[in-house]
Amino acid sequence: MAQEIIILCIAAFAAGFIDAIVGGGGLVQTPAVLITLPNYPIATLIGTTKIPAISGTIMAAFQYSFKVKLHWKLLAVMCSIALISAYAGSKTVTLVSNAFMKPVFFVILILVFIYTYTKKDFGLAVERPISKKKQYLYCTFIALLLGFYDGFIGPGTGSFLIVFFISLLGFDFLRASAHAKLVNISTNFGSILFFSAHGHILYQYAMPMAVCNFLGAIFGARLAILKGNKFIRLFFLVVITGTIIRFGYDIFIKK
Numbered sequence: 001m002a003q004e005i006i007i008l009c010i011a012a013f014a015a016g017f018i019d020a021i022v023g024g025g026g027l028v029q030t031p032a033v034l035i036t037l038p039n040y041p042i043a044t045l046i047g048t049t050k051i052p053a054i055s056g057t058i059m060a061a062f063q064y065s066f067k068v069k070l071h072w073k074l075l076a077v078m079c080s081i082a083l084i085s086a087y088a089g090s091k092t093v094t095l096v097s098n099a100f101m102k103p104v105f106f107v108i109l110i111l112v113f114i115y116t117y118t119k120k121d122f123g124l125a126v127e128r129p130i131s132k133k134k135q136y137l138y139c140t141f142i143a144l145l146l147g148f149y150d151g152f153i154g155p156g157t158g159s160f161l162i163v164f165f166i167s168l169l170g171f172d173f174l175r176a177s178a179h180a181k182l183v184n185i186s187t188n189f190g191s192i193l194f195f196s197a198h199g200h201i202l203y204q205y206a207m208p209m210a211v212c213n214f215l216g217a218i219f220g221a222r223l224a225i226l227k228g229n230k231f232i233r234l235f236f237l238v239v240i241t242g243t244i245i246r247f248g249y250d251i252f253i254k255k
Contacts, residue, residue: 001204004036004037004205005204005205005208005209007032007036008032008033008036008205008208008209009208009209009211009212010212011028011029011032011033011209012029012032012052012056012208012209012210012212012213012216013212013213013215013216014028014029014216015027015028015029015052015053015056015213015216016052016055016056016059016060016212016213016214016215016216016217016218016220017216017217017219017220018216018220018235018239019053019056019057019060019158019184019213019216019217019220020056020057020059020060020063020181020216020217020218020219020220020221020224021177021220021221021223021224021232021235021239022158022159022162022173022177022224022232022235022236022239023156023157023158023159023160023161023162023177023180023184023239024155024156024158024159024239024240024242024243025053025056025158025213026049026053026154026155026156026157027155027156027239027242027243027246029049029052029053029209029213030045030046030049030154030155031246033045033048033049033205037202037205040202041200042093043090043093043094043195043198043200044195044199044200044201044202045202046090046093046154046191046195046200047090047191047192047194047195047196047200047201048200048201048202048205048206048209049154049206049209050188050191050192050195050201050206051192051201051203051206051207051209051210052206052209052210052212052213052214053184053188053213054185054188054189054192054210055210055211055213055214055217056210056213056214056216056217057158057181057184057185057188057217058185058214059214059217059218059221060181060217060220060221061178061181061182061185063217063218063221063222063225064174064177064178064181064221064225065178067174067178067225068174068175068178069175070178070179070182071179074135074136074139074179075179075182075183077136077139077140077143078139078140078142078143078182078183078186079143079182079183079185079186080143080186081140081143081144081147082143082144082146082147082150082183082186082187082190083147083186083187083189083190083193084147084190085143085144085145085146085147085148085151085187085190086147086148086150086151086186086187086188086189086190086191087151087190087191087193087194088147088148088151089147089148089149089150089151089152089153089190089191090151090152090190090191090194090195091151091194092148092151092152093151093152093153094198094200103251106244106247106248106251109156109240109243109244109247110244112159112163112240113237113240113241113244116163116233116236116237116240117237130168130169130170135169138164138168138169142161142164142168143183146160146161146164146183146187147183147186147187147190150184150187150188150191151187151190151191151194155243155246156243157184157187158177158180158181158184159236159239159240159243161176161179161180161183161184162176162177162180162236165179165180172229173229173232173233173236174224174225174228174229174232177224177232
């Protein structure tokens with residue numbers, strides 16, 4: 001058990017670091033748990049990852065809140081909807097396979113990568129004007145969709161949220177990352193409510209992983225704030241590439 005905890009804690013630290021910058025920490029943490037603890041049900045392993053995930057995300061959000069202006073009213077709406085949607089997604093993962101959704105998001109990720117790479121000012125531009133009605137309409141839809149996705153599959157949610165805040169609301173990368181963290185806290189909490197109530201969390205692994213994810217998030221958020229938008233954009237492309245490879249492996253190679 002000690003060896004398993006060490007491996008998972010290293011993965012959790014890396015996940016916290018990555019997630020604090022551009023999201024996508026689940027790309028590291030989720031496979032690590034699935035490989036290291038193969039004898040447990042998938043729902044239990046996914047539930048276990050939610051404790052370290054929320055730990056690091058809270059730390060990152062706390063640090064961003066001092067440096068970035070947050071749209072609290074918009075966040076309140078998104079977080080409330082995302083929490084409920086994530087709870088529903090987590091409940092669904094105990095009933096059906098999530099494999100059928102991966103090809104859809106695989107294609108979306110490729111398109112996101114191409115767009116971000118070719119559009120050099122993506123995430124570097126200033127916020128553009130948009131009506132409040134459209135803001136709340138977009139946010140409601142995204143909170144429903146990505147909240148359910150995070151509860152149902154998980155990896156890449158933070159990155160998808162960043163794309164949303166940039167492409168539809170015109171945020172820069174730094175501000176988009178900050179807002180994504182707050183919504184991600186809600187999705188993780190919604191999942192934790194379900195998984196904990198149904199005994200799907202292995203606390204003996206989740207708690208030490210939470211400490212390491214927390215520490216990784218401290219370094220990741222500080223680096224993102226220090227380096228700014230250009231660095232975050234580059235890191236974003238790297239993480240999206242990793243997510244595409246991961247989904248591609250799951251779809252085309254893994255049996």
